[in-house]
Amino acid sequence: MLFPNMGNLSLNRRQALQTLGLATGASLLNTPLSAMTTAKKSNFTFKYSLNMSTIRGQKLGFIKELEVAAKAGFTSVEIWIDTFQTYLKNGGTTTEVKKIIEGLGIKIENAIGFAKWMVDDEATRKAALNQLQHEMEQLAQIGCHRIAAPPSGATGLPLIDLNVITDRYRTILQIGNQTGVTPMIEMWGSSQNLKKISQVLYVATESEHKNALVLLDAFHIYKGGSSLDSLPFVGKTAIEVFHVNDYPAAIAPAKISEPDRVYPGDGIAPLKQILQIIKNPEKPVIISLEVFNQSYYAQDALLVAKTGLAKMKAVTEGI
Template structure:
């Protein structure tokens, strides 16, 4: 498995600092936080961003993310954003775009959720194909997210049946949403775009800000990684936190700790 660093973990740092700190810490890959990329592009342009990754020999593996891709009023807005990010991904040598299902305001039956998800993912897949970019469908383990378990996300991806559409597994969402390791064992490892790794101090009423470094919480991460190895997954594993305590610390310090914590499991 290859170790990656997600820009959400150091949200207050810019893209240049993320790249420098991730490389210094020992990471091979980086996940680009979308707003950081767009901010740098405004000032420096695509070629300078591309040069940043090349100088540091750090491969950008994903751009995070297009959110609320389903149950959103303006479908064309999401498709336009998809095209914009896929174009950038091709120019920067990024493998894929993270796409996130929508949240629900009330009850929606499972078939409607599946139909809506499959429809939108197929449309986005057609856009991404033009740029040879993959899409990673990331289920969120929150009760009001339309797709909050791995078996539901996998079923949708199978129905989409496009080579450039896979799943993203996040340990926070996996365990907080009630997904089980035996469900992970049924996933084709080639269809997992990336694995987001973090830990939690609890499993009830979980918020993104509750995330802590791998090994600092209660999640059975050893069993999780053992399952990944058992199914033959050898792709990227990425530290992704949304914890303000880490945001306040120097980015290179956080990246160094993240690398050491993640390496202990790989």
């Protein structure tokens, strides 16, 4: 034989691979299950997002807000339509925005808008539909595929029949089909219309549209008087974004207001229970920090964003 030791070399190679496999297996076996589970959950259960309401009071401007979010460690954000529009009116372009967010390594998950798509006044509603389509087209150009659809303009009495709201929601879902941006029907606990989980759930299900989504909020669940027992009925597929925040004790739902919101974990909201209910084993839920706290607005925006992210991670630990 020209290579008398080849058989031994092959055997040694097989033995080495077997040994390596056994070592790798042993390493995995020796890794605590809790550690693997924690790693999996931190990667896949939730995506942490910053709603720009949280640093809106600092008046940084659209691009600076994105930069602060990225520097704080967020990879997902929710923008506000008015700030975005101001940027565009001052000479910015959607092409520039797309390059900037790609460079920062963040994704715009949703946009907060206030088009009056739900109101009874036909002229106002028609203008709102045109506005919404324009906003959706711009959002699609920067890779944002969701927009909030709250009961803007219809927060007072009289109540609008839920079947009428459903028809109007179906109309904007059809605009979503054209633009590739899905309107998420948003619950506002301070509104007369769409103040409870049961109401937004009714509209979403009766729309009979595969892309229907609901946008809920820990603060608004409390403010609107919804029971957490209603939350499981929403279903996993209907929630892609959820607004997280907290609220202090000793303020009744009728008295509590937007500026009373605080960081997750700093109040009495049953956040762990809520997050346990909404988590989706099939895909991560985007939890977005949305507060309007005046004391936070007086602080450095980066500090606020970093603090918020740390508080969110602490609340989701173990879920």
